[in-house]
Amino acid sequence: xxxxxxxxxxxxxxxxxxxxxxxxxxxxxxxxxxEWLYKGADFSEMTNLPEKFRSSLAENYxxxxxxxxxxxxxxxxxxxxxxxxxxxxxxxxxxLMKYKYGYSACVSTQVGCKMGCTFCASTKAGFVxxxxxxxxxxxxxxxxxxxxxxxGHVVLMGIGEPLDNYDNVLDFLKKxxxxxxxxxxxxxxxxxxxxxxxxxxxxxxxxxxxxLSISLHSPFDEQRSDMMPVNRKYPLDKLFDxxxxxxxxxxxxxxxxxxxxxxxxxxxxHAAKLISLLxxxxxxxxxxxxxxxxxxxxxxxSKKNIAAFKEMLEKGGVNATxxxxxxxxxxxxxxxxxRAAESDSAQ
Ligand code: SF4
Numbered sequence: 001x002x003x004x005x006x007x008x009x010x011x012x013x014x015x016x017x018x019x020x021x022x023x024x025x026x027x028x029x030x031x032x033x034x035e036w037l038y039k040g041a042d043f044s045e046m047t048n049l050p051e052k053f054r055s056s057l058a059e060n061y062x063x064x065x066x067x068x069x070x071x072x073x074x075x076x077x078x079x080x081x082x083x084x085x086x087x088x089x090x091x092x093x094x095x096l097m098k099y100k101y102g103y104s105a106c107v108s109t110q111v112g113c114k115m116g117c118t119f120c121a122s123t124k125a126g127f128v129x130x131x132x133x134x135x136x137x138x139x140x141x142x143x144x145x146x147x148x149x150x151x152g153h154v155v156l157m158g159i160g161e162p163l164d165n166y167d168n169v170l171d172f173l174k175k176x177x178x179x180x181x182x183x184x185x186x187x188x189x190x191x192x193x194x195x196x197x198x199x200x201x202x203x204x205x206x207x208x209x210x211x212l213s214i215s216l217h218s219p220f221d222e223q224r225s226d227m228m229p230v231n232r233k234y235p236l237d238k239l240f241d242x243x244x245x246x247x248x249x250x251x252x253x254x255x256x257x258x259x260x261x262x263x264x265x266x267x268x269x270h271a272a273k274l275i276s277l278l279x280x281x282x283x284x285x286x287x288x289x290x291x292x293x294x295x296x297x298x299x300x301x302s303k304k305n306i307a308a309f310k311e312m313l314e315k316g317g318v319n320a321t322x323x324x325x326x327x328x329x330x331x332x333x334x335x336x337x338x339r340a341a342e343s344d345s346a347q
Contacts, residue, residue: 005060005061005062005087006060006061006062007062007087007132007134007135008033008037008057008061008062008063008134009063009134009135009138010134010135012175013030013180016030016033016034020033023056023057025050029053032046032049033046033049037063037141038137038141038181038182039141039144039145040064040065040138040142040143040145040146041063041065041145042063042065043057043058064134064135064137064141065138065141065142065145066084066085066086066135066138066139068082068083068085068142069083069084069091070082070083071083071146077098078097078098079096079097079098080095080096080143080147081094081095082094082095082096082142082146083338084138084139084142086111086131090111090128091338092108092111092131092135092139092158092159093108093158093159093338094106094107094108094139094143095158096143096147096151099153101152101153102150102151102153103147103149103151103152103153104151104153105140105143105151105153105154106156107154107155107156107158108131108136108139108158108159109130109136109158109159109162109165109168110127110128110130110131110159110160110161110164110165111127111128111131111159111160112126112127112129112159112160113160113164114126114127114164115161115164115194115228115230117194117215117227118226118227118228119259119261121338122159122160130165130168131160132168136156136172137175137176137182139158140154140176141182151182151184152184153184153189154184154188154189154190155189155190155192156190156191157190157213159338161193161194161196162192163191163193163196163199163200163203164196166199166202166203169191170206173186173191173208173210176189177189186209187209187210187211190210190211190212190255191203191210191211191212191213193212193213193215194214194215194230195215195216195230195234195239196230196234197234197238197241197242198234198242200214201242201245201246203246204242204245204246204248204249204250205249207249207250208250209251209252211253211255212243212246212252212254212255213254213256213286214239214243214254214255214256214257215257215259216256216257216258216274217257217259218265218270219270219276219277220270220273221235221236223264223265227265240281243281243283244281247281247282247283253282253283254281254283255283255284255285255286256278256283257286257288258274258286258287258288260287260288260290260305260306261298261299261300262298262299262300262305264298266301266305266306266309270309271309271312274313275313275317275318278318279317279318280317283318283319284320285319285321286320286321287306287320287321287322288325289301289306289322307322310322
């Protein structure tokens with residue numbers, strides 16, 4: 001592992017052009033190299049590039065393809081969970097899901113997370129570092145290459161808070177959407193945040209037609225602050241103000257993620273409060289039967305409570321769906337696999 005090597009997926013095409021030129025190669029090599037990088041190829045696979053060029057690239061750079069430390073395939077559905085190792089040995093998780101409309105990837109944006117949400121395994125060992133845009137792209141190109149597929153939808157909902165890594169995530173979004181990059185439409189990209197209101201307003205200014213998801217999980221400030229410490233800095237009124245700005249600026253409907261936890265946030269009072277906060281706004285509530293995370297004491301809400309909660313929201317005029325839980329047998333909730341791998345290596 002050489003942590004000094006720069007990741008070629010971190011560069012834009014003009015920067016790559018300068019690298020290729022500085023290595024004494026003709027301009028047309030840039031396009032060839034770029035296409036290989038976005039195919040998730042190793043230097044050894046880039047057979048239309050001269051061998052000498054490939055070996056000097058390998059001495060100075062990494063291709064952006066990530067090491068697969070573990071790969072778990074669900075026996076219940078087509079979900080695949082990857083544990084990737086980065087150039088410096090840090091680990092991140094990604095999940096590949098197969099839907100009727102094609103492949104969707106859930107990718108990580110940070111190693112660890114600062115946000116401290118009590119139901120989340122990704123934050124338990126704290127924050128290590130931000131991922132670069134190339135490392136976020138690397139998760140997708142590596143899965144594409146490994147499975148010989150083309151991922152058409154992306155969800156930024158893996159390890160980390162995307163808006164806490166704003167610049168790199170924005171760079172990733174632009175490269176993922178670009179025809180020269182992955183060619184994934186902004187409309188097929190969803191960014192999930194725990195509610196960094198100032199960054200939501202900043203993102204609104206970019207006017208990207210991506211879907212913004214807010215992890216809400218409670219309509220009561222006191223309870224939300226206990227579950228998600230970010231709520232102390234950005235309580236619900238500030239968060240909803242930011243969301244309104246976002247909707248006005250982009251015209252996009254906001255998704256509120258609501259993980260239903262037995263006896264904690266699945267009561268009639270919660271549903272009624274949620275209706276009073278959301279009724280009339282351009283939004284949609286995604287109810288998530290929460291995965292059990294060891295050490296949190298949280299249990300998945302019963303099917304009966306989930307159905308009753310959904311019905312109440314809909315009767316109250318708030319659009320709601322229950323998310324299909326995929327990959328239950330492979331611990332598809334974010335951060336669980338990385339946590340297990342790190343505690344194994346610590347033993
Ligand atoms: S839910 Fe998201 S923001 Fe909260 S700790 Fe986990 S990774 Fe971070």
